[in-house]
């Protein structure tokens with residue numbers, strides 16, 4: 001089967017097309033013929049992991065050390081990237097009950113990756129579900145990552161109907177899902193913050209207001225928010241405190257140890273809070289997302305598609321920072 005392999009860390013050109021053996025499912029596994037795999041933040045980080053300076057790794061140092069064990073110190077342990085995919089079940093193991101050959105599915109493999117290939121085997125109880133029937137494989141492929149992360153994080157902050165939520169990084173994978181879930185599922189009034197090229201895209205997701213961070217600093221607009229979601233964690237509690245409503249929450253989705261300490265401090269002081277949370281998606285979350293998409297309340301936008309063999313080009317495109325919606329490899 002066609003596979004994109006990388007055997008050393010580095011720029012997009014470390015990604016190479018290679019023929020590898022087609023896997024066969026174990027008794028509890030589903031063999032998926034992958035039709036679309038979305039290029040996400042994790043792929044870019046994992047591809048160049050050794051060369052990313054500690055300061056640019058936007059989670060606590062301990063996570064970086066653990067990730068180095070997971071990914072490999074001098075060269076990648078797992079040589080196939082890709083963790084958010086859509087495809088068709090080709091075959092199931094003898095004990096599989098939930099899926100049948102011919103069904104269209106989508107899923108998320110997390111750090112196990114492995115989806116930059118024509119075939120992938122995953123356990124039937126992993127994060128895999130039937131694909132929303134009205135979506136193409138390309139549209140569906142980015143959803144399992146972005147939407148399950150956004151759902152998990154929004155549930156952790158107990159968001160209420162009518163609350164005012166601002167999402168900084170609203171055009172990315174997690175941010176775009178957070179805008180849609182916060183407005184269409186939780187009933188919040190959502191403001192999205194993104195760069196100029198993402199404005200129309202974020203508006204179409206359902207944001208009541210969109211702010212271009214290159215032109216306007218939302219902390220100076222006099223508005224207050226019950227929840228500030230900061231996807232890349234580039235802001236700070238001190239910067240956003242005045243923009244938080246009484247008992248408002250600052251939720252940095254990416255956070256360093258200093259923000260964890262602020263979370264502890266604000267948890268005992270009462271009033272405005274910092275909450276650093278990790279989403280821990282599961283199959284039930286993805287099934288919920290699938291139903292929600294099937295009701296057509298949630299959308300997925302594909303910015304660009306590239307054939308699998310052009311994975312290096314797709315990575316260069318994502319790294320250039322111009323994507324609005326997902327960038328998808330098709331196999």
Ligand SMILES: NC(=O)c1ccc[n+]([C@@H]2O[C@H](COP(=O)([O-])OP(=O)(O)OC[C@H]3O[C@@H](n4cnc5c(N)ncnc54)[C@H](OP(=O)(O)O)[C@@H]3O)[C@@H](O)[C@H]2O)c1
Nearest residue numbers: 041168169171172173174175194195198253254277278279
């Ligand atoms: N807490 C958790 O459980 C959890 C789980 C998964 C991932 N993460 C973290 O989430 C992050 C990746 O999120 P993602 O996959 O959504 O990334 P993504 O798809 O790359 O999106 C990030 C977005 O941030 C925007 N952005 C860049 N600079 C900005 C700025 N100065 N102000 C406002 N927006 C800016 C970019 O849009 P523009 O083009 O508009 O600038 C981009 O669309 C990583 O840091 C990862 O560690 C956390």
